[in-house]
Amino acid sequence: MDATKQWNVTVEIDExxxxxxxxxxxxxxxxxxxxxxxxxxxxxxxxxxxEIGDELAVARALRNLSERLLHATEKDITSVTGEPSHVHR
Incomplete structure (x- = not known):
């Protein structure tokens, strides 16, 4: 099945x-x-x-979000397959 999906990321910045x-x-x-x-x-x-502080803090937040999402994906794969999983980064 072909599908187009959209996920939105909200970014909040405090300085x-x-x-x-x-x-x-x-x-x-x-x-x-x-x-x-x-x-x-x-x-x-x-x-x-x-602007430089914003860029760096947001880049680091997005990188951290990505790692956390990959970790959640590994947990989901393990729960479906019953086998330990590791997603290549």
């Missing part, structure tokens, strides 16, 4: 003077909630460019 935190959240149609977290710390000697 203070030298630290940017990002949360990337996904809820699958099956009801699985997965959230990745990313942090970027600015060296106080570097210029204050908020």
């Amino acid at each position: 203070d003077e030298n630290t940017t935190m990002a949360n990337a959240s996904l809820r699958t149609p099956a009801g699985l909630d997965v959230t990745g977290v990313g942090k970027a710390d600015r060296n106080p000697l570097d210029p204050n460019v908020p």
